[in-house]
Amino acid sequence: MKLTFTKMHGAGNDFIVIDATRTPVDLRPDQWQRLADRRFGIGADQILVVQPPSTEGCDFRYRIFNNDGGEVEQCGNGARAFVKFVTEKGLTDKTSLRVETMKGIIAPRLEADGSITVDMGAPRLDPAEVPFDSAGLAGWAEGEDTTWPLPIKVAGASKTVFVSVVSMGNPHAVQVVENVDTAPVAETGALIERHVRFPARVNAGFMQVVDRHHIRLRVYERGAGETLACGTGACAAVVAGIRRGLLDSPVRVSAPGGELSIAWDGGAQPVLLSGPAVTVFEGEVEI
Numbered sequence: 001m002k003l004t005f006t007k008m009h010g011a012g013n014d015f016i017v018i019d020a021t022r023t024p025v026d027l028r029p030d031q032w033q034r035l036a037d038r039r040f041g042i043g044a045d046q047i048l049v050v051q052p053p054s055t056e057g058c059d060f061r062y063r064i065f066n067n068d069g070g071e072v073e074q075c076g077n078g079a080r081a082f083v084k085f086v087t088e089k090g091l092t093d094k095t096s097l098r099v100e101t102m103k104g105i106i107a108p109r110l111e112a113d114g115s116i117t118v119d120m121g122a123p124r125l126d127p128a129e130v131p132f133d134s135a136g137l138a139g140w141a142e143g144e145d146t147t148w149p150l151p152i153k154v155a156g157a158s159k160t161v162f163v164s165v166v167s168m169g170n171p172h173a174v175q176v177v178e179n180v181d182t183a184p185v186a187e188t189g190a191l192i193e194r195h196v197r198f199p200a201r202v203n204a205g206f207m208q209v210v211d212r213h214h215i216r217l218r219v220y221e222r223g224a225g226e227t228l229a230c231g232t233g234a235c236a237a238v239v240a241g242i243r244r245g246l247l248d249s250p251v252r253v254s255a256p257g258g259e260l261s262i263a264w265d266g267g268a269q270p271v272l273l274s275g276p277a278v279t280v281f282e283g284e285v286e287i
């Protein structure tokens, strides 16, 4: 079977985008993985599938598959690529959309200057909702910031990292580091991703606070490894930083692949994510 696709990116977080609004596209995990493979396939951090909605009041449904072939709940950079895709392909002429994802509805908006802002919904901070298994650790209370100890073993030596846990629909563990350039992202990211306290695995964020409105961020993504930017990771880092009293909204997030901007007024307010979305090329692949 031949599949038509568009290759896109948002701050270097790269995607294969597939239009399944007319013909359903439902592949096996090993087929998604092969498409996303950088040597045997097209190559991408995530694959985004655009479908008709199944909920009244929504314009589209949006499915997300990681580079390892697993389906996931949310993708912030992908949401902006999604809007650019449906607009460029003439699938809608609306500038404000409601899009169904595996974990709730997001509301992206195409601004007059061509930039895209996505209402990613409110962050969830209850460990059980992330999910994070906090059994045996100090209690959690709404409104209190908690950083959780995670014991890990690096090169035979035990150490403990302290993380804030945040769900943006998908799970994040964010730690503050002095310098993202020297942070052990590859070594400890992989260990945090599969730490026993995260039953659904986790995206591991490493945040350096530059000033109260600016952070530098690297993210070791669940199912994809370190990416050049992670939209939901940026949302989670800013939420964690504001709750820890280190940041004030809005916050500029410098990722290795580009700049994102995050605004959050706290509590049950939605997190707003803006940043670039770029179409790279189109193609056809045999699957």
Ligand SMILES: N[C@@H](CCC[C@H](N)C(=O)O)C(=O)O
Residues within 6 Å of the ligand: 013, 045, 046, 066, 072, 073, 074, 075, 076, 077, 078, 170, 171, 203, 221, 222, 223, 224, 227, 229, 230, 231, 232, 233
């Ligand atoms: N790159 C994404 C996040 C994609 C999903 C993530 N790897 C997960 O498994 O939750 C973003 O921009 O948010």
